[in-house]
Amino acid sequence: MSSDKPIIEIRNLKVRIAGKEVLKGINLEIPRNKVFAIMGPSGSGKSTILRSINRLWDLYPEVEIDGEILLDGKDVYAMKDKEVRRLVGMVFQRPNPFPHMSIFDNVAIGLKMNKLVKSKEELRERVEWALKKAYLWDEVKDELKKKASQLSGGQQQRLCIARALALKPKVLLMDEPTSALDVVSTKKIEETIVELKKDLTIVIVTHNPQQAARISDYVAFVYQGQVIEVGPTSEIFTRPKNKLTEKYVLGKV
Numbered sequence: 331m332s333s334d335k336p337i338i339e340i341r342n343l344k345v346r347i348a349g350k351e352v353l354k355g356i357n358l359e360i361p362r363n364k365v366f367a368i369m370g371p372s373g374s375g376k377s378t379i380l381r382s383i384n385r386l387w388d389l390y391p392e393v394e395i396d397g398e399i400l401l402d403g404k405d406v407y408a409m410k411d412k413e414v415r416r417l418v419g420m421v422f423q424r425p426n427p428f429p430h431m432s433i434f435d436n437v438a439i440g441l442k443m444n445k446l447v448k449s450k451e452e453l454r455e456r457v458e459w460a461l462k463k464a465y466l467w468d469e470v471k472d473e474l475k476k477k478a479s480q481l482s483g484g485q486q487q488r489l490c491i492a493r494a495l496a497l498k499p500k501v502l503l504m505d506e507p508t509s510a511l512d513v514v515s516t517k518k519i520e521e522t523i524v525e526l527k528k529d530l531t532i533v534i535v536t537h538n539p540q541q542a543a544r545i546s547d548y549v550a551f552v553y554q555g556q557v558i559e560v561g562p563t564s565e566i567f568t569r570p571k572n573k574l575t576e577k578y579v580l581g582k583v
């Protein structure tokens with residue numbers, strides 16, 4: 331697939347949850363190897379977009395989805411769900427490592443379950459690779475058998491990033507990944523995100539416009555289930571075309 335083609339294309343995405351229209355026909359093109367931020371006030375539908383991309387709604391019978399989401403040109407709803415989850419990783423608002431499992435096993439488990447490595451040596455190498463990519467390796471390399479619950483909140487979130495990266499996804503979805511963290515941990519995760527775009531595409535949901543401005547290349551402003559404005563981050567923040575976007579970036583919505 332040529333590198334100038336968007337990695338994700340969302341076409342006329344409509345989502346109804348328990349009869350309520352939460353997304354009202356969203357169109358987005360997400361370029362590859364960039365950080366793409368989705369920002370907007372609480373309840374605007376940001377998380378719903380992410381959950382539609384990696385089919386997290388599959389288990390919710392009250393959720394109806396219409397429209398198309400293409401990953402590298404392929405309709406994700408026509409793919410096997412397991413395949414979608416391997417290609418599209420996700421990191422949630424609250425760090426959710428398997429608390430009683432070791433640091434090593436937290437990263438290794440997806441690789442084992444998906445049979446993505448052929449030997450113990452390859453497994454060890456991939457775990458080390460993922461922990462390095464998530465900038466956690468130096469802090470944990472001598473205590474890989476320690477339980478994940480013994481790590482700090484920020485370290486747990488970087489462990490979750492490593493767990494997702496271990497499967498070598500094409501896209502990493504991040505749903506307000508720093509909102510439960512302190513300033514220092516937030517800074518580390520933001521630096522990690524910016525580094526990661528060399529390897530994959532990142533779609534990050536944030537309710538914090540400053541965060542979108544700091545780390546993203548493109549940004550979509552979502553309001554009441556619609557994309558109000560989308561474009562390069564520098565343009566959205568310096569020359570917004572829509573009054574509502576302007577108000578939001580100035581902190582007035």
Ligand SMILES: Nc1ncnc2c1ncn2[C@@H]1O[C@H](COP(=O)(O)OP(=O)(O)OP(=O)(O)O)[C@@H](O)[C@H]1O
Nearest residue numbers: 347348352370371372373374375376377378379537
């Ligand atoms: N499981 C659910 N059941 C019923 N309604 C839901 C469910 N999930 C989301 N909604 C509704 O969908 C709308 C959009 O929610 P969503 O979580 O996507 O917004 P958001 O922009 O991510 O908000 P926040 O920043 O607060 O996380 C909200 O009105 C919410 O109440």
